[in-house]
Amino acid sequence: MNAEIISVGTELLLGHTINTDASYVARELSAIGVNLLFASTVGDNIDRLKEALENAYRRSDIVITTGGLGPTGDDLTKETIAKSAGKPLVLHQESMDRIIEYFKGRVVGESQKKQAYLPEGCTVFPNDWGTAPGCGFKTDSGKIVVMLPGPPSELIPMLKNYAVPYLMKDSNAVIVSRIVRVFGLGEGYVAELIPDLTDGANPTAATYAKDGEMFVRVTARAEDETRAAALCEPVVEELKKRLGDYIYGIDVESLEEAVVQELKKQRLTLATAESCTGGLLSKRITDNPGASEVFHMGVVTYANDIKTLLLDVPEETLKQYGAVSEQTARAMAEGVRKKSGSDFGVAITGIAGPGGGTAEKPVGLVYVALSDKEHTWVRKMPGTGTAKGRCYIRTLAASNALDMVRRRLNGLGGLEQAAYTLKK
Amino acid sequence: MNAEIISVGTELLLGHTINTDASYVARELSAIGVNLLFASTVGDNIDRLKEALENAYRRSDIVITTGGLGPTGDDLTKETIAKSAGKPLVLHQESMDRIIEYFKGRVVGESQKKQAYLPEGCTVFPNDWGTAPGCGFKTDSGKIVVMLPGPPSELIPMLKNYAVPYLMKDSNAVIVSRIVRVFGLGEGYVAELIPDLTDGANPTAATYAKDGEMFVRVTARAEDETRAAALCEPVVEELKKRLGDYIYGIDVESLEEAVVQELKKQRLTLATAESCTGGLLSKRITDNPGASEVFHMGVVTYANDIKTLLLDVPEETLKQYGAVSEQTARAMAEGVRKKSGSDFGVAITGIAGPGGGTAEKPVGLVYVALSDKEHTWVRKMPGTGTAKGRCYIRTLAASNALDMVRRRLNGLGGLEQAAYTLKK
The missing domain is CATH 3.90.950.20 (CinA-like)
Known part of the structure; x- marks a missing residue:
């Protein structure tokens, strides 16, 4: 399955907000074996969003949007997508109740209430940290559309708790990823040490550099977790052999986490x-x-x-x-x-x-x-x-x-x- | 002038690298009054880059690419763009000398040398912090193309020192921006206090939220800096009146910078x-x-x-x-x-x-x-x-x-x- 992300928001095109949402989504997609082919950003503009949507429907199976679901006048994502898919927006009572509850007795304006209207027949993703729910649905031509809110504090939990399970429900493959973290060897040097490992298709292995460190991500896909993990294992073992004690941890988040864990132990x-x-x-x-x-x-x-x-x-x-x-x-x-x-x-x-x-x-x-x-x-x-x-x-x-x-x-x-x- | 950014790199689509380059470029474009309409990300793949280029040429005057200029086999940006523009890649001796100098006597491989080949007739942007030069040129149909390297440590100085002056040379407008930084009031609350100010066309004023703070950016365009600054002034003064001592600084980078400056003073x-x-x-x-x-x-x-x-x-x-x-x-x-x-x-x-x-x-x-x-x-x-x-x-x-x-x-x-x- 090929996917495409469309991030919506003029603030992203002015450069003061870094588009971290696209990275979060990309990482989750990669972890469940969905192939991300394009990511694009458009402002809060109906025509340009429509153009981006048309491109995306043409070339991808899954279209994920971030942003533009909020209460203000320039939040146009949901309306534009629903219209292009020929789906009317209908009241989702549970979302309306949540929004009213969120404001705890204060008057809830019409603009807030519009957030509870969602494309007919969609799967609603509750927003546990804000007011705008997300959703997922299939278009008549079989494309999967997922809409997520822009603020990372709302997007991240919704993505993990609702959107990923939604995308996974039709799939019968399981993905397992291992992260081998290295300090003290450059990414280029490591890449030269493991060309045979980064050549594979299943598992795949890829190198990344960040903040003066590098890591290798090994990802395998199989019908269940045990088998996927077993596919990763020999590559991880080979990495251990070749990179030796420059590896500071496997499946840890950071050098400081590895050190704190070991001190505790x-x-x-x-x-x-x-x-x-x-x-x-x-x-x-x-x-x-x-x-x-x-x-x-x-x-x-x-x-x-x-x-x-x-x-x-x-x-x-x-x-x-x-x-x-x-x-x-x-x-x-x-x-x-x-x-x-x-x-x-x-x-x-x-x-x-x-x-x-x-x-x-x-x-x-x-x-x-x-x-x-x-x-x-x-x-x-x-x-x-x-x-x-x-x-x-x-x-x-x-x-x-x-x-x-x-x-x-x-x-x-x-x-x-x-x-x-x-x-x- | 409308612009579009194309970020090239499979690592961006896997989500482990956040696309900060696009934000840097967006900010600089906004500061010189160039209107960014789209930003897109593609992997290291010739066909998909070509498709993104075609879309960009169709709808924008300026196309800026980031990434894909390096020495490895998947660095394809320059070759793909030059080919699509019908420009042969020719040796740029000064860049070659720089690359040889960079390796200080070590053997310089063919893959390193290919970085010194650039589209015929382009303006070369020297890379002061790495090996791959960038460049700018006009296509036969009058579109401006700018290519920048991916690593932020190379892109940021090249953008400021070479690419922005290149883009500015045909323009006779000057842009001045002021940043009014606020701590202790939410972005939504501030937006409600200043709807008349954020409605203007020249100067524009826009609100942003980040890391528990918010700021207002006031931008004006005029034939010279004095006039552009004079356009900003009344809006900045009005913001001071309305937001009072919640403003911690104007044109400072952060709360800590404002505090350190004042302590020094x-x-x-x-x-x-x-x-x-x-x-x-x-x-x-x-x-x-x-x-x-x-x-x-x-x-x-x-x-x-x-x-x-x-x-x-x-x-x-x-x-x-x-x-x-x-x-x-x-x-x-x-x-x-x-x-x-x-x-x-x-x-x-x-x-x-x-x-x-x-x-x-x-x-x-x-x-x-x-x-x-x-x-x-x-x-x-x-x-x-x-x-x-x-x-x-x-x-x-x-x-x-x-x-x-x-x-x-x-x-x-x-x-x-x-x-x-x-x-x-």
């Missing part, structure tokens, strides 16, 4: 001391619900005297080697471990730029240290200048810190080898 | 103490280069004993009122101010969820405190449950903290009024 705790990352590392750790089990304390010691005050970094060290030095990173990591009483202390100090670089200590130079009761390891990220930007340098520094913890927890080598500094 | 310093936000507040402050002038210390006191250890929060307070309480927030803010020697201390303590909520202290309940030498103010974000999600609760908590600092710095009221708790 081993009942160990971690404290952070950050300079140039300014709290990004602790923010990423605490993005994980329940991080409080393994993380009790972080400090952002942006000024030198605060490094001494909170972490007992010797003034001598700062004076002799500077705040951005192996010695200071080491003292910060040891200091925060001791101060917090945690099993591990991690520290980051560097120059995120764009200012502050010198010939000797260029922008991008970052020292990352990990201390446990016996040892302290330090990674040096070489200065690469301002090209990659402040945000990238900070992200990669925090990721290097997490990678060091992961390697220490799993008894792996490479603690002092900064990511992407190998000749790969 | 007043030569004052700020320290942070975070519990549920886990470093997000200090991360946002230090996203701004040069934040070190106004920010020296932050702590993430995730565990109770760390609140006492680092901030001298009395054990009695924690025992009697709990970690998530007005009293603890107050003690944290005062503690971090004193400890750091800063002018202000800001503290956040709450329940970000999804777990940890009780009937008395539900998920979403957050106390935010600001302390100066004379006073301590506390905002209470009421618990709203898990619906909005951990990330949103944390973002809004950090924004409330920044808003308190801004209001204090500018001598405004409303320090203890949490955002969105008014009957608006």
Whole structure:
């Protein structure tokens, strides 16, 4: 089955709203084995939406729209689609009750009420986080149409809970996907290591790069979950062999999730001391619900005297080697471990730029240290200048810190080898 | 002039890469007064790209492609477009020299070299951050075609430095945009306050919502910058009147930028103490280069004993009122101010969820405190449950903290009024 997404909304064409909806939908489609051929965006304009619909009906089996279901005058998706399909909009009492309930006794205007009118004979998708329901129906020529609201907070649950089951109900294939996550090897390098694996049709394997990391997604389709999983297995095993301990997790969401999970498992705790990352590392750790089990304390010691005050970094060290030095990173990591009483202390100090670089200590130079009761390891990220930007340098520094913890927890080598500094 | 974007890349249709390129391009087009009518995404597939091109040539004056210019076999954009326009690809020696230079003496493969072949007669856009150059040219039927590389780090500078000037060179209109940023009023509420302003044609005014904030963009077009700016002025002034001190900045990027700028101006310093936000507040402050002038210390006191250890929060307070309480927030803010020697201390303590909520202290309940030498103010974000999600609760908590600092710095009221708790 081929599908096409039409995102509706002038705000998307003005560029201030990034079209994340299309990505969410694309990911879900890919996960259930639906082939997405086109995605298009049109403004809140009947004629242009009609043109997009005609193109979509001509070339795809499934058309999914996002946006344009709300109460305001420029929300035209439902009316336009229903008209083009020759379906009248009829009152869906349950949706009307929900909308009235949503406003809790306040007067509900006509524009709000129009949201409860849906194409005759459609399957209604309740909106658990807003007022506009979505729906799915088949056109007379057999095309499947699915309409979803624009706000991601409404679209995401509706997609998972109602739209995907709706699309799956006619299918008798099951899709299983595995995500193999890698830190420290570039996507291009990995692609060259696994050309035979990315060539397959079932399972498929594909590489992706994001935020200084890469991952491989392995997807198989079969008549049931067990068989689909079994098809993935040998490819995942082969990836493990070829990529070794650069794989930080399989089917985890992020490096920080992998680290928090492993700390929990081993009942160990971690404290952070950050300079140039300014709290990004602790923010990423605490993005994980329940991080409080393994993380009790972080400090952002942006000024030198605060490094001494909170972490007992010797003034001598700062004076002799500077705040951005192996010695200071080491003292910060040891200091925060001791101060917090945690099993591990991690520290980051560097120059995120764009200012502050010198010939000797260029922008991008970052020292990352990990201390446990016996040892302290330090990674040096070489200065690469301002090209990659402040945000990238900070992200990669925090990721290097997490990678060091992961390697220490799993008894792996490479603690002092900064990511992407190998000749790969 | 009407334009259309075609994004090329199978990875975009699989949903793991969000199409931010299209947003960047859309924003730049809007800023120079080019009307974007459609945006579409196609995979790395010659036939489907051809179909998208045909549609675009038929309905738009300008066609901008992103992606598919790289060295690998599935990078087909340039070849497909050149062929459809009847333009041979010819060697551009300067681009070839750049590519050879980029590899610094390593062997440059044929696939890398093909990037230096560009449509005959085109204007070449050098790639300052990668290997694949972009270009612009006019087809025989007078359509303007612009090709840009996919990676945002390459696309963004090329767009600003080369593609926009290329598109502007035939135009004699200048566009000026002003961004009026608002925290604490919903987009819907603001839209109802300014229907007359959003109705205009030149200048236009439009509302947008993002990350718990909203903003109004005012755009005018005129023969020179002074006149375009003068057209914007009365609308901006009217917005100031109607939205009052909910406006935190005009032409700034973010609340944290506005706060850091104002702290710099007043030569004052700020320290942070975070519990549920886990470093997000200090991360946002230090996203701004040069934040070190106004920010020296932050702590993430995730565990109770760390609140006492680092901030001298009395054990009695924690025992009697709990970690998530007005009293603890107050003690944290005062503690971090004193400890750091800063002018202000800001503290956040709450329940970000999804777990940890009780009937008395539900998920979403957050106390935010600001302390100066004379006073301590506390905002209470009421618990709203898990619906909005951990990330949103944390973002809004950090924004409330920044808003308190801004209001204090500018001598405004409303320090203890949490955002969105008014009957608006």
